[in-house]
Amino acid sequence: MTETVFADDAAIAKAVELLNQGRLVAFPTETVYGLGADAGSAEAVTGIFKAKGRPVDHPLIVHIASSTQLSDWANMVPETAQRLAKRFWPGPLTLILKKRPEVPNEVTGGQDTVGLRIPDNPVALRLLRAFGGGIAAPSANRFKRVSPTQASHVAEELDGLVDLILDGGPCRVGVESTIIDLSGASPLLLRPGSISKAEIEQVLQCELTEISTTNNDTPRAPGQMAVHYAPSTPTRLCPSEQLNDTIRQLAEQGKKIGLLAYRFEWNSSMTIIQLPETAEAYAQGLYAALRELDRQRLDIILVEQPPESNEWHAINDRLKKAATAF
Ligand code: TXA
Ligand code: MG
Numbered sequence: 548m549t550e551t552v553f554a555d556d557a558a559i560a561k562a563v564e565l566l567n568q569g570r571l572v573a574f575p576t577e578t579v580y581g582l583g584a585d586a587g588s589a590e591a592v593t594g595i596f597k598a599k600g601r602p603v604d605h606p607l608i609v610h611i612a613s614s615t616q617l618s619d620w621a622n623m624v625p626e627t628a629q630r631l632a633k634r635f636w637p638g639p640l641t642l643i644l645k646k647r648p649e650v651p652n653e654v655t656g657g658q659d660t661v662g663l664r665i666p667d668n669p670v671a672l673r674l675l676r677a678f679g680g681g682i683a684a685p686s687a688n689r690f691k692r693v694s695p696t697q698a699s700h701v702a703e704e705l706d707g708l709v710d711l712i713l714d715g716g717p718c719r720v721g722v723e724s725t726i727i728d729l730s731g732a733s734p735l736l737l738r739p740g741s742i743s744k745a746e747i748e749q750v751l752q753c754e755l756t757e758i759s760t761t762n763n764d765t766p767r768a769p770g771q772m773a774v775h776y777a778p779s780t781p782t783r784l785c786p787s788e789q790l791n792d793t794i795r796q797l798a799e800q801g802k803k804i805g806l807l808a809y810r811f812e813w814n815s816s817m818t819i820i821q822l823p824e825t826a827e828a829y830a831q832g833l834y835a836a837l838r839e840l841d842r843q844r845l846d847i848i849l850v851e852q853p854p855e856s857n858e859w860h861a862i863n864d865r866l867k868k869a870a871t872a873f
Contacts, residue, residue, distance in 0.1 A: 549705065551698050551712040554670040558713055563677045565710050566591075571598055573687040573701045574674050575715030576666035578639045578723050578740070579694040579834070580701050581610065581684030582709060583674075586620075589651040592683050596653075598708040601690040606656035607683040608641050608724070609663050612675035620661050620681060622647050627751055628729050634750050637667035639720050640742050643728040654683050660730045670715035686723060687712075693776055693841070693869070696721050696834045703838070721831040722861050727755070739861040741830065776834075776868045778841035780805070782848040784870045787811055790851060802846040807836055811851045818843050826858040833862065837869060 552558040554575070562572045569591035572583045582598060584591040586609045596603050609620055614632045617624050621644035628642050646661035655661050663681075666672065675682060686694035687701045687709070695701045698714035705712075725740030727747060736744055736757040748755050785793050790811050797804050805818040809829060813819065820836045822829045840848045850866055853859050 549702060549707055549709050549712055551702055551714050554673075554713040554715045558711075559670075559673050559677050562674055562711055562713055566678055566682065569594070570710040571595065571708075572674075573695075573698075573705065573709050573712040574671055574682075574684070575668050575698070575713065575718060576610070576671045576684075577637075577668045577719045578666070578721070579696055579718055580687040580698065580712075581666075581671075581682075582687035582701075582705065583610070583682040583684040585678075586610075586654055586681035586683035587651070589653045592651060592653040595683065595685060598705055599685060599688070599690050601685065603653070604656040605685075606658055606660075606662060607654050607685050609650075609654060609661060609681040609683050610666055610671065610675060611663060611681050612665065612672060612679075614665070616681065617644075617663060620647060620650055620663055621645060625729055627734065630750055631727065631729075631747065632665075635742055635746075636665040637672065638665070638742065639667065639724040639740050640664060640747075641724045641726045641738075643726065643730050643737065645730050660728070662726065664724055668715060668719070670713055674713065691777060693778060693834050693837050694723060696831075700835070700838060717831070717835075719831065721833055722865055725861070739864050741827070741861060743857060743860065745857065776865050777871060778837050778848060778869060780841050780843075780845050780848050782837075782850060782870050784850050784852050784866055786852045790849065793849065797847060797849075803844070805840040805843055805845040805848045807840060807848060807850045809851055809853055818845065826853075826862060829853065829859075830862050833865065 566585050584595050641662045641664040643660050643662050650661050688704045696718040701712050720741050725742040726738040728735040736755045809822045822832050
């Protein structure tokens with residue numbers, strides 16, 4: 548059994564001790580909970596892949612406490628990186644930069660680049676400052692599963708596989724960080740997040756190319772794989788206006804249906820989770836809702852298609868990845 552502890556000073560000290568021993572500590576960030584290990588230790592980082600069941604060629608994000616640490620990991624810190632860091636860190640933004648030779652290959656999945664970010668969460672920052680070095684951390688879920696946004700989700704995923712879970716309450720943002728690749732000739736958006744493409748473009752004063760996330764078997768970012776962030780229950784996106792018909796048809800087939808709605812109103816005995824109508828609040832509750840529906844032993848989870856506008860971009864990206872072929 549893994550212990551989950553309220554993240555007070557004693558718990559942070561314990562976590563630092565474990566990290567120094569090459570062990571694994573789950574901790575909150577503003578996006579999702581991370582599964583952390585000492586990023587300077589190849590052996591420690593290997594433990595992350597074992598616990599998650601994640602292929603070793605999938606690179607990890609190194610979390611740091613201060614921009615002054617960028618040069619410990621990145622070979623070259625372009626001026627664009629400094630501008631983005633200044634504007635958005637601490638915050639839900641990951642920068643991909645050319646790595647220093649000393650950065651363990653285990654961290655970068657064998658690539659010559661490294662992902663870096665300063666998370667905007669008080670527990671994460673206290674842990675990073677107390678530890679001193681970089682903490683490599685993917686989302687604290689088993690490979691291909693829904694990311695955890697509460698300490699209890701981590702326990703559901705990784706009980707017995709992680710040495711300590713720091714409880715810092717529910718995550719504020721709820722979807723993973725925006726990833727920008729600055730290692731090439733022009734900046735690329737590898738994963739949409741709550742910091743939008745337009746906000747990044749405004750700081751960079753240039754256009755950002757978004758790497759298409761579908762039909763891509765050998766992605767630069769594992770988050771780009773089509774099946775990711777998925778509940779075990781078959782999940783399908785459905786436009787609001789088709790929900791009534793779809794629900795009727797599925798009910799006629801004797802299917803047990805769950806619905807993740809944001810606007811739709813339906814009075815039946817069906818399991819319904821209603822999420823808020825603003826993108827920000829919807830994102831915050833999304834993964835907990837998918838987890839809750841996944842627990843109900845349903846035949847299918849229907850997700851009411853949210854709007855396709857910019858502020859819903861990261862949410863739609865994750866929903867498309869959660870939705871299975873139907
Ligand atoms: O919000 C987040 O980013 C959370 C919290 C814990 O910080 N972390 C997270 O980690 O989502 P993970 O491992 O689930 O997703 C990290 C993504 C992957 O898609 C990975 O491929 C990409 O970052 N990534 C990391 N290093 C990379 C690199 N050098 N080149 C390209 N992609 C990279
Ligand atoms: Mg993940």
